[in-house]
Amino acid sequence: MAEKKLIYGNHAMVEGVISAGCRFFAGYPITPQNEIPELMSIRMNEEDGVFLQTESEIAAINMLFGAAAAGKRAMTSSSSPGISLMQEGISYIAGSDIPVLIVNIVRGGPGLGNIAPAQSDYFQSTRGGGHGDYYTITLAPNSVQELYEFPKTGFELAEKYRNPVLILADGLLGQMMEPVEFNFEPVDPKSLPEPEWALSGCKGRERRVVRSYDLRPGKLEEWNWRRYEKYQKVIAQEQRYEENYCDNADLIMVAYGTCARVSEATVKIAREKGYKIGLFRPITLWPFPQKKMTELAKKTKHFLVIEMSLGQMIEDVKLYTECRSQIHFHGRPGGGVPTPIEILNKIETILGGKK
Amino acid sequence: MKMIFGRPAGLTDTKQRYCPGCGHGIVHRLIAELMIELDIRERTVGIAPVGCSVFADEYFNCDMIQPPHGRGPAVSTGIKRARPECIVFSYQGDGDLAAIGTAETVHAAARNENITLIFINNAIYGMTGGQLAPTTLPGMRSTTSVKGRDIYKQGYPIKVCELIAGLDGPYYLERVAVHTPKDIIKTKKALKTAFQNQIKNNGFSLIEVLSMCPTGWGITPIDSKKWIVDKMIPYYPLGVFRDRSKEEK
Ligand SMILES: Cc1ncc(C[n+]2csc(CCOP(=O)(O)OP(=O)(O)O)c2C)c(N)n1
Ligand code: SF4
Numbered sequence: 001m002a003e004k005k006l007i008y009g010n011h012a013m014v015e016g017v018i019s020a021g022c023r024f025f026a027g028y029p030i031t032p033q034n035e036i037p038e039l040m041s042i043r044m045n046e047e048d049g050v051f052l053q054t055e056s057e058i059a060a061i062n063m064l065f066g067a068a069a070a071g072k073r074a075m076t077s078s079s080s081p082g083i084s085l086m087q088e089g090i091s092y093i094a095g096s097d098i099p100v101l102i103v104n105i106v107r108g109g110p111g112l113g114n115i116a117p118a119q120s121d122y123f124q125s126t127r128g129g130g131h132g133d134y135y136t137i138t139l140a141p142n143s144v145q146e147l148y149e150f151p152k153t154g155f156e157l158a159e160k161y162r163n164p165v166l167i168l169a170d171g172l173l174g175q176m177m178e179p180v181e182f183n184f185e186p187v188d189p190k191s192l193p194e195p196e197w198a199l200s201g202c203k204g205r206e207r208r209v210v211r212s213y214d215l216r217p218g219k220l221e222e223w224n225w226r227r228y229e230k231y232q233k234v235i236a237q238e239q240r241y242e243e244n245y246c247d248n249a250d251l252i253m254v255a256y257g258t259c260a261r262v263s264e265a266t267v268k269i270a271r272e273k274g275y276k277i278g279l280f281r282p283i284t285l286w287p288f289p290q291k292k293m294t295e296l297a298k299k300t301k302h303f304l305v306i307e308m309s310l311g312q313m314i315e316d317v318k319l320y321t322e323c324r325s326q327i328h329f330h331g332r333p334g335g336g337v338p339t340p341i342e343i344l345n346k347i348e349t350i351l352g353g354k355k
Numbered sequence: 356m357k358m359i360f361g362r363p364a365g366l367t368d369t370k371q372r373y374c375p376g377c378g379h380g381i382v383h384r385l386i387a388e389l390m391i392e393l394d395i396r397e398r399t400v401g402i403a404p405v406g407c408s409v410f411a412d413e414y415f416n417c418d419m420i421q422p423p424h425g426r427g428p429a430v431s432t433g434i435k436r437a438r439p440e441c442i443v444f445s446y447q448g449d450g451d452l453a454a455i456g457t458a459e460t461v462h463a464a465a466r467n468e469n470i471t472l473i474f475i476n477n478a479i480y481g482m483t484g485g486q487l488a489p490t491t492l493p494g495m496r497s498t499t500s501v502k503g504r505d506i507y508k509q510g511y512p513i514k515v516c517e518l519i520a521g522l523d524g525p526y527y528l529e530r531v532a533v534h535t536p537k538d539i540i541k542t543k544k545a546l547k548t549a550f551q552n553q554i555k556n557n558g559f560s561l562i563e564v565l566s567m568c569p570t571g572w573g574i575t576p577i578d579s580k581k582w583i584v585d586k587m588i589p590y591y592p593l594g595v596f597r598d599r600s601k602e603e604k
Contacts, residue, residue, distance in 0.1 A: 201417070
């Protein structure tokens, strides 16, 4: 069995990034994710990698653009306001079909908001976020183990589809301590081949150009349709989720990340009380696990969506349950975190008294 | 017949779309010649800005990337740090480098990032139709200062070389012009120094080129050259503002 260690979520993330063969980090300090760049500055130094504390998140995302366009695995991490600043850059990266990894440790918003855990960047993450027609593949870990594993998954998806990948977590997951199994062989960055589109100097080949613009009539439309096909492929192939007691449930909770952890505890208590409760956890927020959602809707009367926001993922749940079921919501915006008891009360209200 | 003057191999065959009398084409040619003379074309990555020279990614015969408006120095940093063996230059206008991208310019200089910035100062926003630039001269007309730049309402121009020279970081800063053959030769020499600095891993070089924009200025190409002499150079004096190779000796 692989080595197991008790570590913090943020640290697991850093080790996951290094083990994924990434040797380029650029970022700007922002709470609650500062442990990531702090540890990264040490680890990148040890691993002969690049660590850049930038003048802004705008600079950070554009450094990523450069490093990734040069064919290297590159990542940044930030929190909500910083991710907002990066949106123009992410749009260019998506429009140039360049793979990068971006971590958003979401905090309460809008505006400066607060530094408490939140899930209010779901729309921004799953609807493109910047200008133009594009999507970012979005992964939502709910454990320290997944914080370790998802950077590698993220880079693989990013490179497979030549698309930016986002990991969406929050400060609670980052600060959590859990045992982690280092369950994959670290990737040697030197073993990664140079992509056939990478900028590296045109010795012995045609010159390469990375760009997101095309002013020739009709050409940009063609590009966009090609990207549409790519997105359709991602939607068909990459829907990830976890289900817990979803067969024969009277009510299925739908939650990701921290809310999924709270809901897991709720399932236990509710089941002990005799409620037939299930939990559906989207792991990819884009693409949303729509096939399974639609399937579950055919046999489930109630869905309770739990989010640390005013209700954003609920729109996808409504969309993919195709009006078959009743959709309920329990939300805690602005940095609030729901408790199992709160959720249980909501369930009791929906299902009507004790079962 | 023997060819004695032609397109340098550092440029592609694509027809350039610059206006008659524009300075961009001259500077393109100099960079292209240097890529061949210094034998760096095959390891160069160039950055085309947002501005009239956005199409530079079609014109330079080397690997190219086109980033967001003003972010050339950040993208250059990413490429150079990821591939130190590459020669990286960022070609930028005054709106790109000295307005929206000021922070990236200043910080790349402060880090003494081992890259080459080529800064085309034509005192106007060419691409978007002649609006006020950070380098538009006091009293100079633009489409957003139709009565001339009012320093009380629109402030003063930014002298980029002087500004950056206030930092300890940058290795080499020079301002040149391209309105006469003699100045063009000087510009080529300055650009050569900048590329050589990068080849020798000395660090950050910025070459500011005072460049004609007859269209944006609303005058003829001939008058544009005179305008550089009469208006631009008095405000933006030519010369070397930093040369750390001299300091270190
Ligand atoms: C974020 C953003 N803001 C504004 C623009 C519009 N824009 C395109 S070019 C340009 C000005 C370019 O002027 P300059 O850098 O002086 O270059 P020139 O065209 O004069 O060569 C502007 C404002 C843009 N493309 N992106
Ligand atoms: S508008 Fe000015 S800078 Fe742009 S191509 Fe024409 S002359 Fe050159």
